[in-house]
Amino acid sequence: MQPDWLKSILSGSTADPDLMTRSFPWAARMIGCPHDPIHHAEGDPWTHTMMVAEALERGDGFEALPPERQDLLRLTAWFHDVAKPQTTEIVWEPFLNEDGSPSRSFEDQQRLSAWLSEMEKHQPRQVGWDDAEEEPSHLSLRADGRERVTQHHHAAQGAMMAWRGLIDAGCDAQMARDVFTMTFWHQRPSHMLGNTSNDRKIIQLSVDAGQGNWDDLIRFCEADQRGRMSQNRDQVLEDLALARLLVAEAGENIGADLLNNPWPFANPESRLKYLRGKGGDLPFHASEHAAGSRVIMMSGLPGSGKDTFLEQNFARWPIVSMDKIREEMGVSPTDNQGKVHQETYNQIKALLRTGEAFAVNSTSLTRVMRQKLSGTILDYDGYIEAYSIDVPFSVARQRNSSRENPVPDDVLVKLANKREPILSNEAHELYSVDEHMNLTKMFGHEPDVDVTWSPAPS
Template sequence: MRKPIKHAVTHDHLLALVPTGPAWQVDWGEIWPLWSELATLDACPQDLIHHAEGDVGTHTRMVVEALVADPDWQGLPEVDRTNLFWAAVLHDIGKPAVTKHEDDGRISSRGHSRVGASIARELLWYAGSPFAWREALCGIIAHHQLPFWLIERPDPQRMAIETSWRCRPDHLCLHAKADAMGRKCEDQQSILENVSLAALTFQEANCWDHQFAFANDESRVAFFELEDRDPHYEAHEAFPCTVIVMSGLPGVGKDTWIGKNCPEHPVVSLDTIRDELGVSASDNQGQVIQAAHERAREHLRAGRDFVWNATNVTRQNRSRVLRLLRDYGACVEIVYLEENPDQLRHQNRERPDAVPEAVITHLSKKLEPPQLWEAHRVNLV
């Protein structure tokens, strides 16, 4: 388990370290000591077939230098330049956690993109980076290898459309080009060609520098649910009820938000059900979930608007309740609340039923804020 992250780095400091013209000089002496996670990259080996340059730290610095030297990056608006710069610095931050020496002598790092996005999210949360900026960066990290192999997938256009709702494709391909340039391997030219073909695929799917435009919210939700759904199909929208699904770490203020914004709505609260059943948060939650789902079904059968109140900080947890709501044809709105770490812990301590800080730390490392494609509406508070 990763140790709690210290508060030394600020977002303003990160912005100040992004190179500017005309020199475009990267200050590695300032950047590399920022987080201990960066130092571990220098000791993390890579498979020499794909990375003859050596360790992850060397590769990372080569990628960043390639990005900074790219006129396409230099010509971006400042907010995009800073975002892609730090995405490049952190793009392989997950490798030390998953790198493995295989029996055949090869080195693998399966899952490092997803793990890296999680680590970067926590680092930038503590740094106080704006939510949208941070999540755009994490989207790049989570999918940074996709342009390498997109064209080889059975349905690359569908994957391109999906990806456009997870990160910005033109920025993703710009990063991928730098990632390919920042390595030594025999197939570098082939990788660059695949990145170019991925760019063409995004352009042909009409989602190169923006999200693919679905006919309406239901069309989008159905597309992500059904593998054979035509992205251009206009789905009928007629919902028997609307369900608000809360999401956020303990102590962030979900109950307060509900009280202010929908005080008349019935609430299915996992905390309340735990109290009623005498089940601790550390106990098996099967009985609690079963009771919550049954209460939700009662509201759904009656066509009644209600609130589902739980932490729902991972996509897997949200998917269970979202599937139930979709089975009844409900319109789903996710409300995600977030506070900076200090304020969150202060609010938690003020609660009569304060959650142990170790639990908050554990959940913050797993945090996956809801993305816009997960529901009909996603409200980020």
């Protein structure tokens, strides 16, 4: 059952602000969190979030959007700043770089230390607004200059929080992926002007946006500006209008509507090589299809259902299982996993050399975890067919507890807090698998590929 806050957002109109304040899991820490007085004179991140949600509903053309795109933008509005509390730094303005980030230069750090020492003679240090153990303390610097609040990387961290939070709330995996993308990208359009590497960004977002598109992202960014009190709001809105023209022009140059549609890659191999920087700077190139092994790459928490899925669909395939290797080597989940990883890759490479189709059964929850695996497969010209078991944490936890050798709960919690979605530059195809083992294709099978999904090896 979906929680009240998710039902309210997806109700088809503006979410109830009182209900959201009471039930949205991230609201309490956003309320009272410092916000930069120059760019957010309206108040804390929660005040800003509610203003953005209202501005979005009032935006030109919003009511005419399909319901799924309205829902995507509404969810993005409520999630786009959830990571600001954990990324907050308060600095004295002279110690800011030109881009607004805190200065880390040796000279400035010396000046800061000397200034702090002098200040402490007259007043005690004031620790930050949030005393929660899992968050860093932030020092409030008071002087004749202005205090400034920076919250760098809140978009990337907020995207991860949105992905995990929505999956755990029982949200549709496609929607959760799309909210992840919109949240991750929401600061980028206003900084596109004068950038010489826009083409790759335009293409990447057009592919990863799923049900959304560039028009939706810019529409949200405009609401993000209208839902604040800022000295440069009008200038940023003008920059966003120019960004819209830039994306439209990039599409017109190839006869495509990139504001509303993804880049028309010739096939999955072309997409993967271009987005991984392996296909040069020309996205028009039609790459040859992978000639090596077809590899099933699983991703999911312990207990999520990876073993069951493989047994139901790929039982006749060779399966490289980290759990099985760990068991054979007598290594527990809390021990050093170096030898387990080494043996896993020995078996993977042996199969890749034969060109035989096989499956890899491991958690592969983060991009870092998957990089070595996907890189190894692609080095052997393999075809990556990824299956992400996207079930709520509560489901994985219950299933794990009923296993003969369950993963310790503290380990499971740490793994759950590392989950990241598989993106379009990590696999040729991606399917999401829900708790009932139903499949939903996320991406893959571009127009010139005639591949029928089959659980049987070719």
